Amino acid sequence: MSVPEMFSYIQGFLSADQEIREDIRKVVQVLEQTAREILTLLQSVHQPSGFKEIPSKCQKARELFCTVRTHLGELKTKFPVDQYYRFHEHWRFVLQRLAFLAAFVVYLESESLVTREEVAQILGIEVVREKGFHLDVEDYLAGVLIMASELSRLAVNSVTAGDYSRPLRISNFINELDSGFRLLNLKNDPLRKRYDGLKYDVKKIEEVVYDLSIRGLSKELEAGGDK
Structure with a gap:
C-alpha cells in the first residue's frame, strides 16, 4: 500500500x-x-x-x-x-x-x-x-450523589412548606447514604469530587434538623408520634 x-x-x-x-x-x-x-x-x-x-x-x-x-x-x-x-x-x-x-x-x-x-x-x-x-456502576453512583444534593434542597423547602417531619427522614436517609459511600474505595476523580459534595449535603441537612430542634418542632413531632 x-x-x-x-x-x-x-x-x-x-x-x-x-x-x-x-x-x-x-x-x-x-x-x-x-x-x-x-x-x-x-x-x-x-x-x-x-x-x-x-x-x-x-x-x-x-x-x-x-x-x-x-x-x-x-x-x-x-x-x-x-x-x-x-x-x-x-x-x-x-x-x-x-x-x-x-x-x-x-x-x-x-x-x-x-x-x-x-x-x-x-x-x-x-x-x-x-x-x-x-x-455503568460509576454512572449509577454519580446519579445517586446528584439526588443527595436535591434532597438537601428538599429538606430546606420542606420546612418552608410547614412539613417538619420530612427533613428528619431525609437526614436519616442521607446519613445512611453517607455511611454506604464511606465503605467504597473511590478512585474515579469526578466521582470522588461528587462524593466530597455529599459531606456538604449532610452538613446542610443537619443544620435544618438542628434548627427544628432549637425551635422545638422536632420534639412536637416525636410527641405526636408517641400519641
Whole structure:
C-alpha cells in the first residue's frame, strides 16, 4: 500500500467514526431535552403546594421515562455493541442525569434508595456489561450523589412548606447514604469530587434538623408520634 493509499484508508476510517459520533450526538440531544422535561416536572415538588402533588408528578415522570427508553433503544443502534466505552463520553453526563431522576422519583415514591438494577429497568438498559448498552456502576453512583444534593434542597423547602417531619427522614436517609459511600474505595476523580459534595449535603441537612430542634418542632413531632 502506497503512502497516499494508506492515508486515504485512514481518512475513510476517520470519516466513518465521525459519522457515528454525529449520530450519537443527535440522539443524546433528544435525551437531554427529555431529561430537562422530567427535571422541570419534578422541580415543582419544592414548592409549598408541590408536596401534595408528589404522587401525580412521579406518575407523569414515569410516563416520560417511556420516551427515554425509546431514545436509549435508538442510541444502542448507533455504534458497534462492543465499543460502548469508546463512545461512552458522549452519553455519560445525560445517563448520570437520568439515573439521578430515576433515583429521585423512587425516593419520592417510597423514601428508599433505588438499586442499580431498578434504574436500569426504568431506563430500559442492561446492568451486565457483556449484554451491551448498560448502566455503568460509576454512572449509577454519580446519579445517586446528584439526588443527595436535591434532597438537601428538599429538606430546606420542606420546612418552608410547614412539613417538619420530612427533613428528619431525609437526614436519616442521607446519613445512611453517607455511611454506604464511606465503605467504597473511590478512585474515579469526578466521582470522588461528587462524593466530597455529599459531606456538604449532610452538613446542610443537619443544620435544618438542628434548627427544628432549637425551635422545638422536632420534639412536637416525636410527641405526636408517641400519641
